[in-house]
Amino acid sequence: MKATKAVHTILDAADFAARKHANQRRKGSAAEPYVNHLIEVAELVCGALNEPDVNLVIAALLHDTIEDAGVTREELAERFGAEVADLVAEVTDEKSLPKAERKRLQIENAPKKSVGAQAIQLADKISNLRGIADSPPADWDKQRKREYVTWARNVVDGFTAPNPLLEAEFDKVALRLQEGFADAPNPPRVSHVIDVTDEEIRSGKTGIGVVGGVRPPSWLRSQGHDVQK
Numbered sequence: 001m002k003a004t005k006a007v008h009t010i011l012d013a014a015d016f017a018a019r020k021h022a023n024q025r026r027k028g029s030a031a032e033p034y035v036n037h038l039i040e041v042a043e044l045v046c047g048a049l050n051e052p053d054v055n056l057v058i059a060a061l062l063h064d065t066i067e068d069a070g071v072t073r074e075e076l077a078e079r080f081g082a083e084v085a086d087l088v089a090e091v092t093d094e095k096s097l098p099k100a101e102r103k104r105l106q107i108e109n110a111p112k113k114s115v116g117a118q119a120i121q122l123a124d125k126i127s128n129l130r131g132i133a134d135s136p137p138a139d140w141d142k143q144r145k146r147e148y149v150t151w152a153r154n155v156v157d158g159f160t161a162p163n164p165l166l167e168a169e170f171d172k173v174a175l176r177l178q179e180g181f182a183d184a185p186n187p188p189r190v191s192h193v194i195d196v197t198d199e200e201i202r203s204g205k206t207g208i209g210v211v212g213g214v215r216p217p218s219w220l221r222s223q224g225h226d227v228q229k
């Protein structure tokens with residue numbers, strides 16, 4: 001794809017996503033326009049790539065359109081091509097399932113995701129954790145934030161080919177949050193996922209979500225990362 005065409009297609013996707021999510025806002029205390037999240041995720045993915053990947057950046061911009069804006073895979077395929085549509089479909093939760101099952105499936109399916117889908121989901125989690133750190137929903141206490149971080153880490157730890165730059169950024173923001181939890185009680189260790197969803201992060205409505213018996217977090221396992229203590 002020629003550079004001019006690539007830039008134009010990326011802007012078309014940003015315009016499409018902004019319009020489809022026009023009535024949504026992030027439900028953190030700052031109530032940011034939803035498109036801020038989409039651009040942040042796309043910027044994270046783009047900035048972590050060694051080689052340009054226009055379709056991956058476009059899919060990052062569109063990553064919530066099927067799940068949250070009523071767009072179909074077919075519509076995306078027609079406008080942006082099958083590769084973009086497949087990537088977006090791959091990072092879309094099945095909304096007909098109960099929330100707890102969707103959360104469990106994100107963890108279970110993490111190792112099966114394509115490299116591109118893993119990058120988008122990792123960037124999505126980074127954006128959500130940054131939101132919790134900088135503009136948390138008003139009714140979230142430390143325990144609820146900690147439970148979301150624990151769940152997100154369980155998903156990320158399942159990725160088989162996480163982008164190293166994105167993984168390091170995830171570790172950084174997760175650690176920043178964890179430091180704020182130091183005086184919060186430990187989350188209960190349960191053997192199943194309860195329900196905290198990305199959707200609830202966006203909506204500010206949550207249940208409780210904890211997974212027990214999991215591997216240590218990646219920032220404890222990894223040796224190579226420049227993790228600030």
Ligand code: ZN
Nearest residue numbers: 037063064124
């Ligand atoms: Zn998202």
